[in-house]
């Protein structure tokens with residue numbers, strides 16, 4: 001190439017330039033489509049609560065903010081270009097991208113399909129760098145993404161894809177622990193919190209055949225819980241409702257990221273029951289060892305999922321007609337959507353329409 005112009009893929013996105021800054025249009029250049037890459041024309045990108053934490057630099061030790069930041073890791077859209085060596089996709093296929101876009105491919109977690117735990121640190125979809133540790137990554141609040149085909153997911157859904165986008169983070173975050181602890185028919189499963197994660201947990205646990213109870217601090221969410229398929233609804237602050245169901249659950253998925261107690265939920269577990277946490281509160285919760293010992297109970301955590309399991313989740317959701325309940329917005333409403341997400345005023349995920357900018 002002659003001249004000084006950088007070769008690559010021109011991209012239009014929305015970036016923020018500091019923790020207090022507003023989103024503004026941001027033009028940048030992604031890498032050229034390499035032999036193993038696909039170019040995805042982004043149709044929809046979900047707004048995950050972790051986008052808000054990172055934009056506002058609320059996780060300085062966990063995921064410090066790098067600006068300009070183009071968030072977004074719930075990405076879906078058609079493939080518009082493929083490299084010479086690409087075999088998994090052809091032009092026109094629908095593809096998705098989740099929380100990471102590359103990893104070292106050599107360490108044991110990578111070999112085991114647990115790329116989210118790459119020992120060298122996976123390349124996050126945004127607010128991170130490529131594996132060269134230099135090139136910044138920009139996320140899905142943009143009109144395209146160039147990604148190695150190994151880190152893109154196949155989406156088999158037809159028609160409206162807006163509800164598919166949140167599966168790439170909220171879907172896999174809830175599917176992975178439900179699968180790992182073999183949730184199925186005949187089991188009593190609790191889902192704590194009915195937000196972006198919780199509503200996916202309800203749908204997936206029901207599709208796996210479990211009897212599902214939603215625990216929420218908002219009595220107003222009872223009707224919605226039932227609509228989503230939950231069998232029972234309990235206001236978690238209501239001691240009279242909590243007492244008779246003690247020691248009765250096989251599995252409880254705690255999706256709440258606000259500070260809260262874990263002990264009440266350990267008390268709801270039956271023998272060999274498991275409580276899995278997927279939210280990251282700012283303050284640690286106290287756990288009394290005796291509550292785990294009596295009943296051989298387990299407390300565990302779970303972080304998204306690797307590429308093979310994310311694909312399995314997408315296939316499971318397609319088979320069971322599961323999508324996220326979404327409110328679609330245009331990019332000029334990102335801030336409003338953030339404010340409402342913080343107030344839990346969304347049923348249940350905002351998704352940005354990136355096609356019509």
Ligand SMILES: [Zn+2]
Pocket residue numbers: 048049050051073099169170
């Ligand atoms: Zn997320």
Ligand SMILES: [Zn+2]
Pocket residue numbers: 103104105106107108109110117118119120121
């Ligand atoms: Zn690795």
